[in-house]
Amino acid sequence: MFASLADIWQWFREVAWPNLIGPFLASLVIMLFFQFQAIIFVWAERKVSGRIQDRLGPTRTGGKFGWLQTIADGIKLLLKEDLIPTDADRPLFRLAPYIVLMGSYAAFLVIPFSDGWVAQNMNVAVFFMLAVMSVEVFGVIMAGYASGSKWALFGGMREAAQVVSYEVPMALNLVPAVMAAGTMNMNTVGRMQAEGVWNWMCFHDPFTFFASIVYIVCATASVKRAPFDLAEAESELVAGFHTEYSGFRWLIFFMAEYASMLAVAWIAVTMFWGGWSGPLPLTKWFGWWIDTNGDGVGDVPNILAKAAGLLNFIVKGYFLIFVMMWIRWTLPRIRIDQVMQMCLKYLLPISCFLLLGSALWPLLVTTELGGKIGAVVAAGVTLLIVGVGIVTTPPSAAHGRRERVY
C-alpha cells in the first residue's frame, strides 16, 4: 500500500495528523490541562478556606504547605468502595457523571488561550459555549433521579431549576460585550483588547463594566458554587444530587465543577478582562511581533509573545477562581427561593437594563442629540442619587453607638 517512506510521511502529514492525531492530541492536552487545574484548585480551596477561617489548612502531606494533599485525596477516593444503591437505575447512575464532565469539557473547545491558540476557532464561540454548558444540567438531573434517593432527587430538581434559570442572565450579560465587539468569535474579541488595559471590554462603556460584574455573579450561580450551592447543600440535603456517589464517581463530579468554574472564569476574562493581554504588557516585553503586511510595524505576535499571553490569561483566570473561592467561604448560603428570587426578580431585570444601555450607548456618544440626552440623564441620575442619600440617612447614624448587650 505505501510505496515508500516518503509516502508514509505524506499520509501522516495530510491525513493522519489533521484528522486523527492532531485533534486527539489537542483534546488530550485540554483534558490533561483542566484535570491538572483540578489538582491545583483542590489544594488552593483547602488553603484559601483555611486562611479565611483563620487556620492553616493542610500542612503535613508533602512538606510545609501540604502540596501533596490533593494526591492523597485522589488516592483515597480511588480506593473507596464503589457503591451503587439497590434502588438505583444502574446504567443511568453510571452515565450521569460523564455527561456533566463532557458538558464542562466541551466549553474549553472555544476558549482562546492566547492569540490563535484555540482548539476550534468558531464564529459563534460564545453561543456554542452557552449551548454546551446547558448539557450539564441533564447529567445532574439524571444523577439525582438515578440515585433512587429522595434527597438526591430534590437536589437534582433544585439544581436544574437554578442552573437553567441562571443561564438566562448569564447569556444576557455576555451580549453587551458581544455588541461592543461586533463578533461572537472569542479569538477576535481577544485580539480587539490587545493594546492596553483601556482597551478591555469592561471599560468600553459603563454598561459593559457592570455587565462584567453581574456576569461573574450569574456564572457563580450557574456553576452551582456558593453562595448558590443549594444543589450540594452539605448540611441540608446530605449532598444533593451526588449523595449516592462515592469514590471515583464523585471525583468526576468534582472535576466537572472545577472545570466549569474555570471555563466561566476564562470566558469572563476573554470577553471582559482583556483575554491574553494583561494589565502588564507581557506580550510586548517578552516577544517581538512579526510584520506580516510589510508596513514596518509588527502585527502578529510570535510564539514567545503568545506564551507570555498565555501566562497573562492563566493568571487572570486563577485570580477569578480565587475570588470565587473567597466568596464561597465568606458568604452564607442562600435559600433556594432566595436564589430563584434573586435571579428572576433582580438579576434578570438588571441584565436587561444593561443590555438596553449598552445598545443605546453608541447613540449617546456619537450623535449630538444623544450627547445632550446623555448629559441630562447623567446629571439627573446623579442628583437623584445624592438627593435620596441625603433624605434617607437616619439622623442618629453619626451619633454614638449603643452599648452592645450580649
Add this chain to the structure above:
Amino acid sequence: MIDLIQKMIAAWPTVLFWVMGLATVVCSIGVVVTPNVVRSAVWLLFALVGTAGLFFLLGADFVGATQLLIYVGGTLILVIFGVMLTAQGPFVRMKTSSAEWTIAAVVGTVLVAILAGATMSTDWPKTRRGDTSGLTAENAPSTTQLGLEFLGIPPQGPAASAGKAGRDPANIGYLLPFEIVSVHLLVVLIGAAYLARAKRRKAAVS
C-alpha cells in the same frame, strides 16, 4: 499512491458522517425500543446531540449550537421533568403489543421510503458549502449576515431593496417574519406566566 492519499483525505468527512449518523440512528431506535420511559428520554438526549453533531460536521456551527441550546437545554429538560415526575414508579415498563409494533414498523418504513425517495430525486442546488474541507473561521459565514437579514437588510445591501428591485424575493429581508415571531414569543411568555401564577385560595369554609 498520491491519489490513494487524496481519496483518503476526501473520504474522511464521509467516515465521520457515517459514524455520527449511525450513532444518531441507533439512539433514535433506542428511544422507541426501551420499555422504560426515563431511559427513552436519555436515548433522545443522545439522538439530539448526534443531530447537533451532524450540523457541526456540515459546518453549520450556529444551527448546531442552537440545536443543543434549544433542544437539549430546553425541550429535553422539560421532557425529562415531565417524565420523571409523572412516572408511577421508578421502573414503569411500557408494554407494547405486537400489533402496535407491526403498525409502527410499517408506518415508519413507508415514511422512510417516501423521505428517502424525495431526498434522492430532488435536484438540490449546489452551494459553495458542499465541500467543507477548506472551511475556517475566516471564510465561514458569520451570523452577521443572518442578523442583518432579520433587520430587513437584504444580502446585497440596503440599496437593493429600493425601487422595483425591492419586489424581487431575493432582495427582501426577514424583518416581518422576525417581528411576527417575536410578538408570538411574547404572547407565549405572557400566557406561561399567567398559567403559572400563584392562584389566590378561596377562604376555607370549615
